[in-house]
Amino acid sequence: MKRMLTAVLAVFLLTTLPLASVQAEIRTSAIFGNSMVLQRDQPIHVWGWANAGQAVAVDLAGHSANAKCDDQGRFDVMLDALPAGGPHNMTIKSGGETVTYGDVLIGEVWVCSGQSNMGWSVGQSNDADLEALSANYPKLRLISVPQVGTQEPQDSFKGQWEACTPQSVPNFSGVGYFFGRQIHQTLGVPVGLIDNAWGGSAAEAWVDRDRLANAGSFDDLLAKWEQTEQTYDHEKAMASYEARLKKWQADRKGNRPRAPRNVLAGQHRPANLYNGVLNPIMGYTIRGTIWYQGESNAGRAYQYRELFPMMISAWREDWKQGDFPFYWVQLADFKTEQQSPGPSDWAELREAQTMTLSKLPNTGEAVILNLGEASDIHPKNKQDVAKRLARWALAKDYGYEIPYRSPTFKSMTIKGNQAELTFDFVGSGLDTFDVNTPIGFTIAGEDEVFVPATAKIVGKDTLVVSAGDVETPVAVRYAWADNPVCNVQSREGLPMTPFRTDQWKGITADVTK
Template sequence: MPTSSRLRLLLAAVLIATAVHAAVTPAPPFADGAVLQRDKPIAVWGTADPTESVTVSFHDHTVSTTAAADGRWSVTLPALPADSRNATLTIAGTNEITVADVVVGDVWLLSGQSNMEWPLKRANDADNEIAAANHPLIRHLKVQHRLAAEPRIAVDNTGWVTATAATAGEFSAIGYFFAREVQAEIGVPIGLLNISWGGSPIERWTSAEAIATQPDPSLYRTRFEAEVASYPERLAHWEHVNGAYEADRAVAEAAGEQALAAFDQTTRRPWKPGNPAHHHGRPSSMFNAMMTPFVPYGIRGMLWYQGEANANRHGEYRDLFTAMITDWRAKFGQGDLPFYWVQLTNFHQPARWEWDGREWGFLREAQTQSLALPNTAQAVIVDIGNNFDIHPRNKQDVGARLAAIALTRIHGIPRETSGPTFAGVTRDGPRLRVGFDHVAGGLVARDGAVRELEIAGADGVFHPARGDVVGSVLIVSSPQVPEPVDVRYAFTNGLEVNLFGANGLPVAPFRSDDR
């Protein structure tokens, strides 16, 4: 072999060896501007060459380890108190990584679908909110949309971004308003891990291990395969329905501005179905790609806003939601982490989308039933949605209600966290008397008789009913039901609620039957 050929081969071998050499690399959350969880041992991990020595230093603590045969390494630093001073985290192997501007405070994991992902720039009063955003101790990391069949160790993300007028518009609006309320009270840095995806069903966020605990684990896989198979037909149906929508809107537009405004207020453009193979993927695919790279990062708790995508499968939701919460807690390995969620708000789906007009009512119930898990709480927001917009812009109040829960339960700073909740019902001749918990100060019916009530007799057929407040009791009746048995309140999709507690928070939806 000529000398020049041997040299070329040798050079190629050197380049290949250099390419496969794995420099020490930290896991995704360990980047400039990171917020580390206070008062807990600090897990730091990443990858390196097999058997490579890795040393991690932060503040006055240094810990070393050796990478395993697969290149993974992990160390644990001692717990630290909150510290707003910018510090440096150093990770050294054959190379050295310097992570700058690191603070210690409280980290909250944000997850769910579009209403959690919804950015501040599209919330109510966005321009003024963004202009006022000057919070160097509130930091946000957004994970990019990714899918994976198996758990991953890394994922694309924005890195940690400090809340300023130039950056806050891209933050989760709910996360930002939550953090702003909490940080103002407790004064420590707040980190927001935004791991969310619009339109995503809960099974994509649930690990394979958790799905395996369900009554019919194969259901989710077979449903996904059916969705893939039916996609061409569903796309063709959307094209037909969307064509009808466009034609109807053109008629309204031709009739004038008022007719067009009325049409747009009451009729929503049909959603174009996404290809399930490319959009939301198979069960567990979001958990694998987007969540596992952050396990077991130290966090204070989890905030969740999801359920719209599962409304037509509400019968499965309670078990799956409970399994997901339990599994996430186990995987993060930090005990029964606080898990707070937003109950679905009011939304009147256009007729062409609805199954029976009650799917959201039953999904709300499934969410409420998951309160049986310890250290959970629910923000009820049926009074602040938009019946004709699945993305209500009032994220300020949603964030504030979640913040009130965290401040009360974790930090001992009392806030109003719940309106009245259903306690029981008794028969009083042709009327039902409904009692409540969390009803200090009594009930308040704004604008007259209580709306969104239904009662049924032994036949189980529900009819609209009248409700009157007497102190802390609700009296319900209907001339169509002379011998009432059961009552439902706010148990349909679209709602116009007017029943509140004296603390200004809405009465939570309920029903007394189990039909």
């Protein structure tokens, strides 16, 4: 009797429960969904999961693609490239089930990534109230990836696309939104922005563990983390915190204790962000990436010379979309202005960022030395930061003939007690801001002691630099400080890229962890 009741119950469940409960549902990453923007003029990659070995058909705007799920149930299809437009419906069919995503637009898709200065919201930026009031762009779509740090690759996240409105924009990335708005207004096509930035994140957290290990240059860093992974006990740390909090609540002496963060699930551990916030969107067809990060790696600036281009190359290789554009923001001016020349880890990090331009194609750097705040690592003028990034995209990717790159050091010739410097990317010519005299140069002889120098613009792309105390100069530096006092720019207003002509050993040269 018992066996008969079991059989009857089984038949009842099979005939009354939804189909999805007795077979695998069609599932995609949350990057696919209602109101999404798909990249125009490129084959569109769509992936997801259903039953292993099962056929899948994807339809979009009259174009179809078919695939078969692999042993793990994953399918991948490439839809034909489409022009900007919409709205469309995308349907995914498999095993009698259909998933439909509506209000799909075709346009330009950009990833907005990095640490807190990319994550810094519109609501925290200059004129936040006015920016929100005017943020009515139904064809500008936004999606944010929650902060998940893990060693286990994630295939989705909790999030959804939404149109840009006065209600949705305040919590979105300021640099991302202002960049996307400029692209949208200029091109007149839909734009999709994907924000996966995480404040305080280190570059190594954005790279998979195997690449870091195989490089051979990050052994000290990985060894430090392996030690942490073996010894850190978050439950013990929380228990200690609870005890300190209880004591503080009893006597109210001193500052309230702060709860410990689980470093193993945080934004510094190698590969944590690669797995947690990058992997779920990896492969989504995009135009490119904008990036604002480096503060957390400034103490290891020499290491960043290899780490940063390696990170970009890793993203491109795993995205399987070629050398897509990757544009970053160079570190702003920050901390107390120094009256005398001296060492600077932030200057060395800026140098490492600039070096990446010559190492990888389709890269760009927005110089913002005149947009920082000495007492705030998060300058609130995100509008001008975004405009400088947008110049790169509009010039390099969309064919607009506009100035986009800051003047960059080219060569030096010593003539007596003067150093003659020439520059590339000067636009219509070198210029200065605020005062006529170029400011921010230092010069040194063979003793490697830098002193403030006098500079003069003598041609469209040429400066001469000298100092009375240096009879035979051998090296010149410009804006070489955490917060440099400097004023050279192109006549179009793009500030000169910081540089040094020497290769003398920096203060972060031997820092590896």
